[in-house]
Amino acid sequence: MHVRLATNQDKDKWNNFVTNSPQGSFMQSWEWGETQLAFGLPVWRLVVEDEGALLGVALVIERSVLFGRCWLYVPQGPLYGAEPRVWRLLNDKLRELGGGQKAIFVRCDPVIEGANGNDVLLLQSGWQKSEREVQPRHTLVIDLGLSEIELLGQMHQKTRYNIRLAQRKGVTVRFSGEASDIDTFLKLTREVEGRGLFHYHPANYYRTMQEVLGPVGLLEIGVAEKDGIVLAVHILVKYGERMTYAHGASRADRRELMGPNLLQWESIRRAQEQGYKAYDLFGVAADGSESDHPWAGITRFKLGFGGQRIDYIGAYDLVLDQSFYAIYNMARRMRGVLR
Known part of the structure; x- marks a missing residue:
């Protein structure tokens, strides 16, 4: 050896x-x-x-x-x-x-x-x-061996409602590996940073991820839209038996359309359809964290989709x-x- x-x-x-x-x-x-x-x-x-x-x-x-x-x-x-x-x-x-x-x-x-x-x-x-x-030391992982009914059943009732609401309001979701959608993502990140919620990597970080991982099928971009207006964007990394929700951003207005909820659900469904065994929501606050934790809001959002909490x-x-x-x-x- x-x-x-x-x-x-x-x-x-x-x-x-x-x-x-x-x-x-x-x-x-x-x-x-x-x-x-x-x-x-x-x-x-x-x-x-x-x-x-x-x-x-x-x-x-x-x-x-x-x-x-x-x-x-x-x-x-x-x-x-x-x-x-x-x-x-x-x-x-x-x-x-x-x-x-x-x-x-x-x-x-x-x-x-x-x-x-x-x-x-x-x-x-x-x-x-x-x-x-x-x-992230703490995460949530969704078992994709469950049926679609079981996946919906483990969600919070409000999350299921928001998904159906987005569907009724005509929100659509598409997936691609195109560099143009990295630019779409970056536009939203600037808005999120302007609200003082998160700090993102430099733009070249995401462009390089797409240039290297996209052509070999390890990266995909999910986009939720309504009437040509982008509501939310996800960067998904696919490797082995797991799809990971690595990065995301959503706009502050049009929240009533619930674009992020539908995009997350369609990302989970896509992972299951493509044969992955787990969907990693990649990063939540520790169990029992205070309500003013920097990740409190995104943690509440992710917890709505169920899954198993894992602490590393x-x-x-x-x-x-x-x-x-x-x-x-x-x-x-x-x-x-x-x-």
């Missing part, structure tokens, strides 16, 4: 491993690495193998900060099947890679549910809980430079200038 850097010849084997892993995520896919490269970020792909069989993988992305330093990030990974030997090889390689890049720390947020003791390998290997989450262990850091790590965290807390 050994660890090495993946080559382009490993692409199919890599994706097969990720899609068959219970903890697999599109953020550990080969194509997500290509997306990061298109953003201009350095990327490494680590594989653990034994006699040609993959046993673990880690997609690693370098993120620059001030003073010529960086940190390394393993989004929703690494994948090691809870096998301690595989984890140790990946951990040692991540430490070595971080040292070679003069990284302040390495951060990971594996898709591991947050039951007691599930972070033991991380803690025993010198990792510590991060002050900052990068990916969250982000952990392997600190390689204690002094700069303290400075980094202090700067983020005080000024929010480092990301």
Whole structure:
């Protein structure tokens, strides 16, 4: 058993491993690495193998900060099947890679549910809980093995009513992978940001996602409209057995048309029709959060569609430079200038 850097010849084997892993995520896919490269970020792909069989993988992305330093990030990974030997090889390689890049720390947020003791390998290997989450720690996942009647039945009554209301009012939904609909999405994001509700990535982030993931069928855009007026837009990522509602935006006016409700329902139906087993609503506030939580509104909206709440262990850091790590965290807390 050994660890090495993946080559382009490993692409199919890599994706097969990720899609068959219970903890697999599109953020550990080969194509997500290509997306990061298109953003201009350095990327490494680590594989653990034994006699040609993959046993673990880690997609690693370098993120620059001030003073010529960086940190390394393993989004929703690494994948090691809870096998301690595989984890140790990946951990040692991540430490070595971080040292070679003069990284302040390495951060990971594996898709591991947050039951007691599930972070033991991380803690025993010198990792510590991060002050900052990068990916949502809490989510809702809808089981697409249910019938349409069962899916509707698990929704809140008000959500079902709003879906029917949108249908009666003539709201329509369409799906595409076209770049023009990324522009449609971006127009709505500017309106949402103007209301002070959310902050989005730069426009090039979404355009690059579409350019890399769209042509290979991993990204689709859903649009709800009424009489040519766009009401809501979703960016959906499709990978393995799961469709993920990755990004969304809706207009402030015309709320009475309930476009976001119908668009979410049609996205769920589309995922089921295309054979996916799960629909991930990707990010809600923690159970019991206060009503003034920044995600309170979107959480209420998502909870209306039912699904199973899943809580992950969250982000952990392997600190390689204690002094700069303290400075980094202090700067983020005080000024929010480092990301």
